[in-house]
Amino acid sequence: MAYTVITGASRGLGLELAEENARLGRSLILVALPGEELGQTAERIKKKYSVDVVALEADLTQKDELDRITQEITDNYDIDVLINNAGVGGTYNFLEASEDFLELIIDLNVRATVFLTYRLLPALLKQSKAYVLNIASLAALSPLPFKTIYPASKAFINFFSKSLAIEFFDKNILFSIAYPGPMPTNQQVKDQINSHGRSTRMFVLSAQRTAQIVMKQLFKNKQLIIPGFFNKLTALFIKITPCSIRKWYLRRTYSKELHVSKKYRHVKGIGNRSKWTIGSKHSKSTK
Numbered sequence: 248m249a250y251t252v253i254t255g256a257s258r259g260l261g262l263e264l265a266e267e268n269a270r271l272g273r274s275l276i277l278v279a280l281p282g283e284e285l286g287q288t289a290e291r292i293k294k295k296y297s298v299d300v301v302a303l304e305a306d307l308t309q310k311d312e313l314d315r316i317t318q319e320i321t322d323n324y325d326i327d328v329l330i331n332n333a334g335v336g337g338t339y340n341f342l343e344a345s346e347d348f349l350e351l352i353i354d355l356n357v358r359a360t361v362f363l364t365y366r367l368l369p370a371l372l373k374q375s376k377a378y379v380l381n382i383a384s385l386a387a388l389s390p391l392p393f394k395t396i397y398p399a400s401k402a403f404i405n406f407f408s409k410s411l412a413i414e415f416f417d418k419n420i421l422f423s424i425a426y427p428g429p430m431p432t433n434q435q436v437k438d439q440i441n442s443h444g445r446s447t448r449m450f451v452l453s454a455q456r457t458a459q460i461v462m463k464q465l466f467k468n469k470q471l472i473i474p475g476f477f478n479k480l481t482a483l484f485i486k487i488t489p490c491s492i493r494k495w496y497l498r499r500t501y502s503k504e505l506h507v508s509k510k511y512r513h514v515k516g517i518g519n520r521s522k523w524t525i526g527s528k529h530s531k532s533t534k
């Protein structure tokens with residue numbers, strides 16, 4: 248049986264997508280930053296679901312590491328599902344964000360998604376049926392002040408996926424996009440969600456539930472997947488309300504999250520172990 252490749256699979260939504268694929272009896276190739284959790288996660292899933300699970304450690308923002316793992320995958324495994332899930336974001340005043348942090352969002356959310364897809368697409372096209380699932384966000388559907396690069400990166404993913412879908416419409420491959428709303432995955436996102444009112448918190452969908460809905464819809468050949476009723480309602484609200492009206496709401500809502508990023512300002516990796524910080528404008532990384 249062919250494998251499902253999932254990036255950012257050591258925790259959060261990626262981990263839940265891995266569990267859900269394994270539950271469906273699918274063998275997995277899990278990709279995340281180097282560290283203990285990924286190997287442990289792979290072993291645990293392997294035992295629990297009796298499927299083969301391969302753990303590949305790589306920093307996807309580094310071209311040589313992306314080259315290495317895509318080569319390893321194409322040399323050794325048949326794949327029929329690619330899930331580009333790894334991604335980062337944050338809330339910040341644009342001019343106070345470090346260049347390194349802005350670069351990280353672009354490198355991981357945009358560049359890694361494009362080049363993983365580019366490198367793995369020939370292998371996917373060899374299968375009788377294949378899927379590329381790109382994890383965007385509701386943020387792909389609207390400009391968001393104080394998040395700037397994040398919604399822009401997800402809007403890129405949106406058009407990237409839709410363009411590929413049209414280009415390859417006569418091939419047996421589905422380019423699907425998921426638009427999750429807020430999910431309490433890492434501590435920073437939990438703090439961001441908590442900075443909003445109770446009404447917002449009530450509508451939050453867990454990463455586990457999101458993964459279940461997304462995989463079910465994907466294998467039903469759904470191209471555009473908005474998990475959960477309230478996320479669908481939000482998407483509709485965005486569609487029918489002009490940005491000129493929403494802008495006051497957006498400014499008020501997202502400025503509430505600014506204090507969260509101040510808390511994480513000097514925490515390296517913004518909830519993961521990579522070497523970046525939101526602030527520290529003058530601390531150029533060693534990249």
Ligand SMILES: NC(=O)c1ccc[n+]([C@@H]2O[C@H](COP(=O)([O-])OP(=O)(O)OC[C@H]3O[C@@H](n4cnc5c(N)ncnc54)[C@H](OP(=O)(O)O)[C@@H]3O)[C@@H](O)[C@H]2O)c1
Binds near residue numbers: 261383426436
């Ligand atoms: N959480 C939300 O509210 C939300 C809402 C809408 C959309 N999304 C999208 O859903 C996806 C998953 O979000 P999440 O909240 O589950 O993220 P998360 O909990 O922060 O997990 C991120 C995952 O990506 C991996 N990763 C980070 N940097 C990496 C790099 N340079 N190279 C390789 N792997 C890297 C991490 O690996 P390590 O564990 O090794 O660090 C981890 O497995 C993202 O694309 C995000 O934009 C999230």
